[in-house]
Amino acid sequence: MIRLPRALAATLAFAALSSAHAQSTPKTGTEVLQRMHDAYAGKWYHTLAFVQQTTAYRGAAPTVTTWYEALRHTDKHGTQLRIDVGEPAAGNGMLYTADSMWRMRDGKLAAQSDQGNEFLPMIEGVYVQPIAKTLEQIKGFGVDMSKVSTGKWQDRPVWIVGAAAAADSTSPQFWIDTDRKVVVRMLMNSGATGSALMDIRLDGYVPVGGGWLATKIAMLVGGKPRQTEVYSQWKANIDLAPGLFDPATWTTTPHWAAKP
Numbered sequence: 001m002i003r004l005p006r007a008l009a010a011t012l013a014f015a016a017l018s019s020a021h022a023q024s025t026p027k028t029g030t031e032v033l034q035r036m037h038d039a040y041a042g043k044w045y046h047t048l049a050f051v052q053q054t055t056a057y058r059g060a061a062p063t064v065t066t067w068y069e070a071l072r073h074t075d076k077h078g079t080q081l082r083i084d085v086g087e088p089a090a091g092n093g094m095l096y097t098a099d100s101m102w103r104m105r106d107g108k109l110a111a112q113s114d115q116g117n118e119f120l121p122m123i124e125g126v127y128v129q130p131i132a133k134t135l136e137q138i139k140g141f142g143v144d145m146s147k148v149s150t151g152k153w154q155d156r157p158v159w160i161v162g163a164a165a166a167a168d169s170t171s172p173q174f175w176i177d178t179d180r181k182v183v184v185r186m187l188m189n190s191g192a193t194g195s196a197l198m199d200i201r202l203d204g205y206v207p208v209g210g211g212w213l214a215t216k217i218a219m220l221v222g223g224k225p226r227q228t229e230v231y232s233q234w235k236a237n238i239d240l241a242p243g244l245f246d247p248a249t250w251t252t253t254p255h256w257a258a259k260p
Contacts, residue, residue: 209236
């Protein structure tokens with residue numbers, strides 16, 4: 001029998017224990033979020049920009065538009081997402097945080113509301129801010145954080161927070177890839193569709209800037225598509241002027257997508 005040095009044996013035992021913990025099923029949704037955070041602490045990107053082809057299914061025929069999106073996270077402002085609908089020079093789009101929205105038309109503020117973007121805490125905030133803040137931001141989801149089950153998505157194992165089983169399609173919930181620690185599916189209440197849940201599917205993940213980016217998004221209600229998104233030309237950890245995230249300087253700040 002080969003006997004390992006005591007220090008080496010202890011190191012290997014700790015590594016095995018850590019690996020087992022990483023793959024064991026968390027007991028609560030809070031623990032799931034903590035594992036997501038810890039997996040990328042100090043590594044995840046703080047800025048991101050990309051071009052998005054958006055297909056909306058609202059009328060008799062789908063409409064396709066190009067959006068230009070920029071995301072940043074700062075300690076002062078949290079996570080912010082700027083969306084330019086069509087050419088940025090036209091000045092049309094939205095500015096989102098996790099709990100607020102500003103709608104821009106012709107470069108001027110047209111409307112403001114306290115309805116934020118439900119994606120932001122799950123695709124950015126959870127990795128770069130305290131877990132307590134993420135928990136506060138997702139409180140409105142209505143997810144039962146005491147429930148965690150397991151399942152598969154695209155043949156990959158997932159943790160399902162908010163449902164006792166993968167077959168539950170009526171409870172608000174989010175699905176997390178157990179290996180990559182990223183959200184791959186969300187079933188969320190949608191005010192625009194009454195009591196129906198919106199099924200949000202995040203696919204086509206690629207490694208970007210120390211983290212991951214889902215490059216294909218599908219949103220369905222009652223099994224029917226409401227909106228699909230395909231991303232391209234993504235860039236992470238780039239300089240984004242603060243004025244891009246201020247309605248007062250929406251069109252006067254040089255845009256990241258402007259050709260030199």
